[in-house]
Amino acid sequence: MSFMKNITITIDVEEDCPPMLTSTRGMEEGLPELLDLFKKEEIRATFFVTGMMAKQYSSLIHRIPKEGHELGCHGYTHTRFDRMDKEEARLALKQAGKVLRQFERKLVSFRAPNLQFPKNYLKLLEEEGFLYDSSIAAYKPPFFQSKTESKIIRVPATITSSFLRLPTGLFLPLIRYSKAPVIFFHPWEFVDMSDTPIRLDCKFNTGEKALKNLEVLIRTLKAENYHFLTLQERAKLEKYK
Template sequence: MPAPRPLRVSLSVDMEPDCPPFLWTWRGVTEGAPRLVDLFAREAVPVTWFTTGETARLHPAAVEAIVEAGHELACHGVTHQRFDWMSRDSARWEIAESARRLRAFGEVTSFRAPNLRFPGHYLDLLVEEGFRLDSSQARYKKDVPGEPNAPSLVRIPASITSSALRIPRLIREFLLGRLPDPVVLFVHPWEFVDFRQANLRYDCRFRTGQPALDALAAVIAYFKSRGASFVTMRDLGEQMRGEAA
């Protein structure tokens, strides 16, 4: 019998303002993102950065740093507004405009909606703009109503919420160990800024800053110890496209 395929893990970062809609500052992009770039370089893991168009407009150097580090640049809309609250015309503008802004920095073929909420009947808008992969679903959330209308698009859901990566190690590894292949993890740059004393919702502030960075490093080490293969969302999508052919 052939040897079993290694577990595939795709790490991703949702590059956006600080804990929207509670804050609209950018400390995550200016302070947290460089810490993540350094961590991923030390660990030699490729990462997909789902980035808003506003991030690209206001902080182009941060986007350039991602591309220069060899990571995948991906799309997270323009304004970090929820697509399930938008009209079709507004959704079309968000997708087209974010693609235009981000493709000034490099190839962009993967998409993730803010809040992991994206109506299935808007998927054809992604195909119109040349996207090949959508990661706007989550295994731990119910799908947004709307019949999917883009069979050519590979859809890969997130496996677990980002705040779960900051919980105590024993509980965290118990949960991570039960996730099926492929494992899709995501974090936000603002989680790596110390907001522990801020007047924010608890999941936006607990164990943020250095504890979050240490936890993410431990998560990477955990999957490496299991022999996992780290891949970008783009590469994972192409693998899954080939498997389905």
């Protein structure tokens, strides 16, 4: 498995562009489209969902494990963990775990909001039953991976989400160049956000264009015999590095 070309698609499931907006068009319009696309293309992905969104959109979240995807945890609300003290962080993980385990008993993967998770909180993840963490970014230097600090296996995200809304000719070479890329985006990116007061790099090419790009990406990599791994499958490869 480790010698094969592979890619991991991850989706952070939350309200629209937090904390700038509190609308949930991504949940109502974007997420069903993503699930439909993955179903049509017969690929699997990992969805990191906040406890709040899972509570509010339970029938949609049920589709995730039912359709063969991995359900992971993205906190309870979208509050940054580096702005919580240890007890608040523990409570957020407990609350999220309680909701998400109603959908998926084997909840083992985690990604913190804004990819911000203090290293000394990794122990909390262990205590709450998580095995894998994707709260770090390979594109945010300095990036150091230490294998000794915790049993949690950390798998960094390879490229930032807005990158995938650039022309495919720009991001496809980067994806081919990186070994076992882990890409991520959000349901709201597949809804036209051009009229909202969010940063330009957040809203450019949202909606149809983003969905088309993702379809091109999936079809291109399928044609190149890439394997689409969930985060937990991808994390297991780290052992053989």
